[in-house]
Amino acid sequence: MKTSFDVFNGDADGICALLQLRLATPKDSVLITGVKRDIALLKQVDPAVAQDVTVLDVAMEKNRAALDNLLTQGVRVFYADHHNPGEVPDHPSLTTHINTAANTCTSLIVDKLLDGRYREWALVGAYGDNMIATAETLAKKSGLCDQDRVKLMQFGTYLNYNGYGSSLSDLLFPPAEIYRLMAAYPSPFNFIAERPDVYATLEDGFTGDSEKAAAITPYSERTGSRVFMLPDEAWARRISGVYSNDLTNRDPEVANAVITAKADGNYLVSIRAPLKNRVGADELAAAFPTGGGRKAAAGINALPAELLNDFIDAFHQRYPLDT
Template identity: 55%
Template sequence: MQHYDVFNGDADGICALVQLRRAQPRDAVLVTGVKRDISLLRQVKAGQGSQVTVLDVSLDKNRSDLERLLEAGADVFYCDHHFAGEIPRDARLKTLINPAPDVCTSLLVNGHLHGAFPAWAAAGAFGDNLRDSALRLARPLGLGETQLLQLEQLGIYINYNGYGPSLEDLHFAPADLYRLLSQFDDPFAFMAEGRAHFERLETGYREDMAAAAALAPEYRDAAAAVYLLPDAAWARRVSGVFGNDLANSDPVRAHAVVTLRQDGNYLVSVRAPLNNKSGADVLCREFPTGGGRAAAAGINELPANQLPQFIARIAAFYA
């Protein structure tokens, strides 16, 4: 019997799988990639008797490949918090999907496992910029302020590592980072015993964020702000976590981080206002390669000539 673990390469996807495989060890083919690589099921060639676990990638974006796998006889467990659309009805498909704005896949897996590894779930939630949800989950653990900060930083650093259009831009390939993290029941053990790996993430994050912090907004009004980042590896890595940082520091505005791609078009990362975590997915789906969830979404390839249209649209959308 062949097993496949399919997961987003960000903090939520990785921490969700860490929990699941610490609780239910399984030798599986790992299928993942950079955070923006969400059409992952196309890589899976599973058939009768195969088991496929899918974490933190949109069912709607993988619908045809999911149906292909089910028709081939594979059993699929699908856990996610993105827009799913109509969920196929099939005895071989089990789903745990909740697109609520304060939920992420790590939190769903935590519930599925009855709280087996809550510190890993909290790290995933911190990485997905669900700080209030992460703190609620972590509070019963009796962690001090320093430990909570360490857990939050770890989640942010794992999430930061997933951004970039290619694996070459990342400090760790997501599958390799998962393998490092999944050796530990507890994230604090990783931070202590895998200190060199943690410091590699931390140094990269701090250097890249310092470069982003020096930028002035391309557009800003009472409702929205848009930042343009250059075609550079540091900018590609930092685009998502920079958007989270902007959202946390200015919760009344929507924010977009627009990064120049090598082909001259743009990669867009959108964060809805923290005091109104809605609409980011709707806005981004107005553009052909857009998608995501209500609080955070993106556009994989915005044509350069549509940048003025996008800026006008986000300003009007959140006005």
Template identity: 50%
Template sequence: MNYDIFNGDADGIIALLQLRLANPIPSRLITGVKRDINLVEKIEAETQDHVTVLDVSMAKNIKGLDAVLNKGATVFYVDHHQSGDIPTHENLEAHIDLDANTCTALIIDNLLDGQFHLWAITAAYGDNLIAKADELVDKASLNTEQKSALKELGTLINYNGYGAKIEDLHFHPAELYKALLAYPSPFDVIADNESPFYKLQKSYQEDMDKALAIIPMHKSDSLRVFELPNSAASRRISGVYGNWLANDNPNSAHAVLTQNGDNTYTVSLRAPLNNKQGASEICGQFATGGGREAAAGINALPNTELADFINKVDDYYLQA
């Protein structure tokens, strides 16, 4: 049995897309909404099984990873999030890069010698590595229209991954992956009027218009905080809205809070683009928080801890 385990955002989907375009194999797909990252524990691997894990923190999946390795399965693990101590095991091949300017799809791109490089650029845009993606576009001699197309497609694939549950999404990430697997190039997706691109494009604009109408609940020299209501539209747009805010004001940190309806918030935190550090450190101080240096989140921040969170973010970036 082959297992493909991947984050349901643009980076996870496109990382696997490149691998399976290069090496098609039958596999069981394990994924979920973007914040569903404890994925390795969802399988019961056996000896002779092969497990591919993409774009989920090894530190968050170490229990499941140890269990899989102890069963005798082989594991190919690629990621750019917190890893913790990487196990030394003959059945584990790990490619972990914590650089704030890379993502899992770019690591895969290097391993495949750029075989599906346009897809890797699309993932970089989706993961909000705008400067890096722009650099790669220039090296690939793409024109302005092509650059814009890849950026929009990456953003839309990423947008689809956000939600508290699968029902919030327009496409189950596994189904979106399978649909995109039909297209060797991202430009093929956009050229097909029946592809997922057009449904996502329309829905994204509707959700973004609602978010852009909201004024900040907190604004300082180092941080802007926006609170979204408890709705599927809010949950879908929260991450890409945070990315949009970060690009709109690269000197400030941004937090997008989405009401969960139980006196907690889902938090998306973006470090300033001009100082891409600290987000994971800050969010990791709260019970359900984690992420990476440039972008992190908290799944359930109690209302009573909101002021503490804001103070921690303000203090960190005022001193940085």
């Protein structure tokens, strides 16, 4: 018997994109996801048993071989994403909705496809993906009051925070589990009201890890760019991405790189371009092994220790204040 698969990034954007789709078109599917940086997900789909595959917020370029294999074997694929896709294959079994603009994300792409039917979930995903200005504009257009906008922003932040880690054991909730917990709720406000235990776990974890991160001072700083170093500890891995976003939002003219030590001696790197110059992060990350991402936000999964200084120099050179 053939099976449907939902393949999605384990961050707020990927989860909220899938929530909207499945609320609109329920489907009994196998979930494939992981920590935010685990994006080589499509290879986990067995073409022999797959009938159709939905892929959300997962870079096509990093999954091209697996995608080609699925298409060759007659599997229908729906693909929505906002990362650089590389060359998109022209195939009758592939439907794509890809937009790499710096002010959008997969949740907003799906929101547009559904004509805003589950707008509040789209906003959670957008806020979580640090599309703050876009989310604020859309929230106001949707008639949400200040209190509700703040609540959706907080929820998106907590949900995105939950996706960061080197393995599922670092996370407060595995992404597939928290998706299943939320899947029955047409609005995030319903979920927050009916599952305060889950929300409180996310909020408490985020608050505690943020307090530890607040004590970190810049490792390297020049006009227009700053580098921060975090230790090889679970709390640091969890907070690294949201901490990067927070640094960027606090000073929109400054680029930030948050580098987290790994047990194998390599480094995990989060790069955020300045809010006032949301370009270049993807190209900088791609210049190093295991690097990639979007124009405004990118990362390197395993920066070799011997390239640490090279990266820091390249980062500072890419983001002087006058770019």
